[in-house]
Amino acid sequence: MSLQPPVxxxxxxxxxxxxxxxIHPPLTDRQALLESARCLYCFDxxxxxxxxxxxxxxxxxxxxxxDNLQGAAQTIYSSNILGGSCARVCxxxxxxxxxxxxxxxxxxxxxLIGLLQRHAxxxxxxxxxxxxxxxxxxxxxxxxxxxxxxxxxxHRLAMKGHQVEIFEASEKPGGLNxxxxxxxxxxxDFAAREVEFILGIGGITLHTHKALxxxxxxxxxxxxxxxxxxxxxxxxxxxxxxxxxxxxxxxDAVDYIRVLRQASDLSQIPVPQSAVVIGAGNTAIDIACQLxxxxxxxxxxxxRRGEESMSATGxxxxxxxxxxxxxxxxxxxxxxxLNDQGELQGLQLRRTRLEAGELVDTxxxxxxxxxxxxxxxxxxxxxxxxxMQEQLQIEGGKLWVDAQYRTPLDKVxxxxxxxxxxxxxxxxxxxxGKLAAESIHQLLMPVQx
Amino acid sequence: MxxxxxxxxxxxxxNPFWLASAPPTDKAYxxxxxxxxxxxxxxxxxxxxxxxAVNVSSRYSAIYDATGQVTGFxxxxxxxxxxxxxxxxxxxxxxxxxxxxxLVVSLMVPCEEESWKTIVKLVEQxxxxxxxxxxxxxxxxxxxxxxxxxxxxxxxxxxxTRWCKMYSRLPVIVKLTPNITDIRFSAxxxxxxxxxxxxxxxxxxxxxGIDLDQMVARPIVDGKSTHxxxxxxxxxxxxxxxxxxxxxxxxxxxLPISGIGGISTWRDAAEFxxxxxxxxxxxxxxxxxxxxxxxxxxxxxxxxxxSKGYQTLxxxxxxxxxxxxxxxxxxxxxxxxxxxxxxxxxxCGRCYISCxxxxxxxxxxxxxxxxxxxxxxxxxxxxxxxxxxITCPVNDCISMVRKEADKPYMNWLNDPRNPYGEAR
Numbered sequence: 001m002s003l004q005p006p007v008x009x010x011x012x013x014x015x016x017x018x019x020x021x022x023i024h025p026p027l028t029d030r031q032a033l034l035e036s037a038r039c040l041y042c043f044d045x046x047x048x049x050x051x052x053x054x055x056x057x058x059x060x061x062x063x064x065x066x067d068n069l070q071g072a073a074q075t076i077y078s079s080n081i082l083g084g085s086c087a088r089v090c091x092x093x094x095x096x097x098x099x100x101x102x103x104x105x106x107x108x109x110x111x112l113i114g115l116l117q118r119h120a121x122x123x124x125x126x127x128x129x130x131x132x133x134x135x136x137x138x139x140x141x142x143x144x145x146x147x148x149x150x151x152x153x154x155h156r157l158a159m160k161g162h163q164v165e166i167f168e169a170s171e172k173p174g175g176l177n178x179x180x181x182x183x184x185x186x187x188x189d190f191a192a193r194e195v196e197f198i199l200g201i202g203g204i205t206l207h208t209h210k211a212l213x214x215x216x217x218x219x220x221x222x223x224x225x226x227x228x229x230x231x232x233x234x235x236x237x238x239x240x241x242x243x244x245x246x247x248x249x250x251x252d253a254v255d256y257i258r259v260l261r262q263a264s265d266l267s268q269i270p271v272p273q274s275a276v277v278i279g280a281g282n283t284a285i286d287i288a289c290q291l292x293x294x295x296x297x298x299x300x301x302x303x304r305r306g307e308e309s310m311s312a313t314g315x316x317x318x319x320x321x322x323x324x325x326x327x328x329x330x331x332x333x334x335x336x337x338l339n340d341q342g343e344l345q346g347l348q349l350r351r352t353r354l355e356a357g358e359l360v361d362t363x364x365x366x367x368x369x370x371x372x373x374x375x376x377x378x379x380x381x382x383x384x385x386x387x388m389q390e391q392l393q394i395e396g397g398k399l400w401v402d403a404q405y406r407t408p409l410d411k412v413x414x415x416x417x418x419x420x421x422x423x424x425x426x427x428x429x430x431x432x433g434k435l436a437a438e439s440i441h442q443l444l445m446p447v448q449x
Numbered sequence: 450m451x452x453x454x455x456x457x458x459x460x461x462x463x464n465p466f467w468l469a470s471a472p473p474t475d476k477a478y479x480x481x482x483x484x485x486x487x488x489x490x491x492x493x494x495x496x497x498x499x500x501x502a503v504n505v506s507s508r509y510s511a512i513y514d515a516t517g518q519v520t521g522f523x524x525x526x527x528x529x530x531x532x533x534x535x536x537x538x539x540x541x542x543x544x545x546x547x548x549x550x551x552l553v554v555s556l557m558v559p560c561e562e563e564s565w566k567t568i569v570k571l572v573e574q575x576x577x578x579x580x581x582x583x584x585x586x587x588x589x590x591x592x593x594x595x596x597x598x599x600x601x602x603x604x605x606x607x608x609x610t611r612w613c614k615m616y617s618r619l620p621v622i623v624k625l626t627p628n629i630t631d632i633r634f635s636a637x638x639x640x641x642x643x644x645x646x647x648x649x650x651x652x653x654x655x656x657x658g659i660d661l662d663q664m665v666a667r668p669i670v671d672g673k674s675t676h677x678x679x680x681x682x683x684x685x686x687x688x689x690x691x692x693x694x695x696x697x698x699x700x701x702x703x704l705p706i707s708g709i710g711g712i713s714t715w716r717d718a719a720e721f722x723x724x725x726x727x728x729x730x731x732x733x734x735x736x737x738x739x740x741x742x743x744x745x746x747x748x749x750x751x752x753x754x755x756s757k758g759y760q761t762l763x764x765x766x767x768x769x770x771x772x773x774x775x776x777x778x779x780x781x782x783x784x785x786x787x788x789x790x791x792x793x794x795x796x797c798g799r800c801y802i803s804c805x806x807x808x809x810x811x812x813x814x815x816x817x818x819x820x821x822x823x824x825x826x827x828x829x830x831x832x833x834x835x836x837x838x839i840t841c842p843v844n845d846c847i848s849m850v851r852k853e854a855d856k857p858y859m860n861w862l863n864d865p866r867n868p869y870g871e872a873r
Contacts, residue, residue: 033517043799086564
């Protein structure tokens with residue numbers, strides 16, 4: 001993947017790596033002890049209900065508090081084998097931590113569930129893999145995509161005694177954990193180590209550089225395996241649909257983040273002096289903040305609606321403000337302004353407002369000079385094979401699945417961001433992969449009546 | 450501000466807060482610092498006959514609450530390991546420097562009349578204000594026939610107390626061990642021997658925990674351990690009960706009591722005084738926080754007394770004794786039930802599961818539309834046990850409400866349900 005250099009290249013600070021350490025530093029042993037003491041061990045706990053992957057949170061926190069980190073980690077992994085990455089990337093402020101009853105108490109602050117989960121998963125030591133495999137079933141399942149959904153599905157299937165082969169289009173497994181998460185949220189090689197941990201259960205063969213539709217066909221998988229799980233995510237990006245969108249200086253945010261995550265030397269990353277980010281989700285926040293950390297002087301995030309409509313959580317928006325990212329709401333990108341060489345030099349935006357519930361343009365416009373513009377206006381489903389349009393049912397631009405994660409195709413299941421279920425959170429992908437594995441298991445090993 | 454002046458068994462001090470006989474009162478340096486910090490008195494760490502005791506290395510262990518604060522403390526230290534002569538010289542000097550403070554000297558010598566006669570005379574010459582007889586030390590010394598080995602035999606308590614009273618004009622305080630079945634027997638023995646006061650409790654035989662790697666109790670002395678003496682906040686309820694037993698006992702009525710056992714705050718002190726204590730002794734709180742903790746203790750006690758209109762300690766001393774009674778005199782017609790303030794309920798469900806699993810199934814759970822639960826008391830099932838209130842993490846969310854308040858007082862002796870009804 002090549003990245004067009006921005007018009008102006010800034011020099012990142014010399015000690016650039018220090019700007020990409022953990023945004024939320026891990027707890028020390030002492031902090032974990034004190035924080036775990038705050039958990040009230042609720043009955044029918046609201047945090048469990050709020051966790052998309054059903055982790056028994058009060059139980060693992062009690063285990064942390066009683067010096068049983070291995071037990072705590074096992075509790076987490078038994079519901080969510082990617083508990084380590086979810087501890088880092090989950091928007092806990094709208095999930096478990098929002099539900100924590102401590103919010104309502106006099107102290108008005110939730111137990112730091114995410115950081116406690118990280119403490120347990122970071123420090124638990126296992127001899128070998130924490131889960132053992134059931135007796136071999138002789139059944140073989142193909143998993144397309146080694147992202148959170150595919151890995152979760154593969155692990156659960158392996159636990160059940162099935163033989164799993166994962167087909168991953170990229171060079172490395174991990175999906176968005178490897179290529180798409182802000183570098184300060186998941187540092188060092190954690191994504192790779194987590195994959196290694198998951199595969200440690202055995203019974204899973206990983207094929208990288210094997211793309212569905214290019215290197216292998218769905219028909220082959222259907223005929224060669226007892227079941228297929230599709231977890232290939234969203235490989236397309238939305239366009240602004242403006243003239244000059246391919247001009248030098250106009251980038252997809254996910255491409256830049258991918259380069260940023262893979263860079264072994266951050267000082268070699270091209271950095272614009274001023275940038276505009278278009279979008280309102282966590283990807284927009286992630287790239288805006290990382291640009292600031294790389295040394296970009298002016299970063300403006302523009303969104304055509306108001307703050308309340310942004311899909312980035314309030315916590316994420318605050319992180320952007322803490323990075324001195326300017327957030328311009330009610331501003332719709334209208335014209336990409338180029339210089340004589342055809343390079344981006346600014347963006348004209350149209351002020352918008354709501355009129356009877358409809359977003360409409362006003363007669364006001366303004367211009368933001370910038371060397372680079374990053375599009376973070378959403379990712380889209382790209383079907384690996386044209387035939388899939390007919391074979392699979394599309395709902396809201398994504399794959400339709402039933403409550404058992406079955407697609408309309410026989411023995412073909414799907415989960416994660418490529419489906420229309422959920423809000424495309426990592427933790428949801430993990431849960432969907434896990435539940436799809438349970439459905440596949442039921443299909444392959446029907447309980448004798 | 451309320452007056453904290455204390456006169457206990459004829460010994461005067463500017464406030465009721467004394468440091469108990471223990472490591473903090475081992476030598477002049479510590480005691481001087483304690484007096485500078487504001488302590489009303491000290492009981493000097495127990496003196497014995499020469500040669501002085503020898504202590505081991507590694508002496509304390511503790512248990513902690515969920516936040517890491519010390520709740521229970523254990524020690525295997527013996528009495529003073531310094532010579533009698535040095536201690537006596539220091540006691541004399543300190544008392545001269547601090548004439549307004551109480552300086553009581555703790556003593557422990559073999560159970561022989563001559564030994565006691567000798568040491569009480571020596572102490573008297575220092576100008577100290579009183580004697581405290583250490584009949585409580587539960588570790589080490591009993592193996593040599595001293596400490597708890599004396600305190601556990603009422604006849605010995607009475608005998609040694611009598612000797613001390615015979616050979617000294619100083620007030621004699623007898624420090625009682627809690628490692629007995631009924632504290633009143635020891636107190637009665639001290640009273641019979643002529644004691645001016647008793648002090649309690651000394652430490653409780655204890656093992657605070659086991660190192661599960663080395664398979665040895667703490668504290669560890671080269672791979673071995675021994676039981677120690679337990680003190681700190683965890684022992685306060687035991688101490689309060691023993692103080693009340695003595696305060697209520699007609700045979701020891703009026704015998705001054707110096708309260709000891711887990712006193713960490715002004716409130717703890719007020720509780721002991723309410724049960725009749727004339728002074729209070731502190732050790733663990735000082736060992737954990739340093740001597741400065743007496744500042745907050747004095748200030749808190751004075752302000753609380755002001756808020757209640759108590760001008761002197763005598764104004765509230767013993768007021769809780771009359772309300773501490775036998776079970777059989779409790780009102781069988783008194784009924785309370787729990788009431789949940791739905792506004793302050795945070796929905797943790799602790800009250801529900803504790804009542805459902807371990808009590809009377811008197812709380813209902815109703816799922817609400819937003820996924821949380823509502824909890825309501827089923828009054829007909831509630832026995833007023835307080836468990837839900839105890840487990841509730843929110844202040845004043847669960848209150849206990851009086852029911853059937855118009856029924857007359859009726860104790861178990863008069864209760865028709867009593868098969869052995871003394872009244873029938």
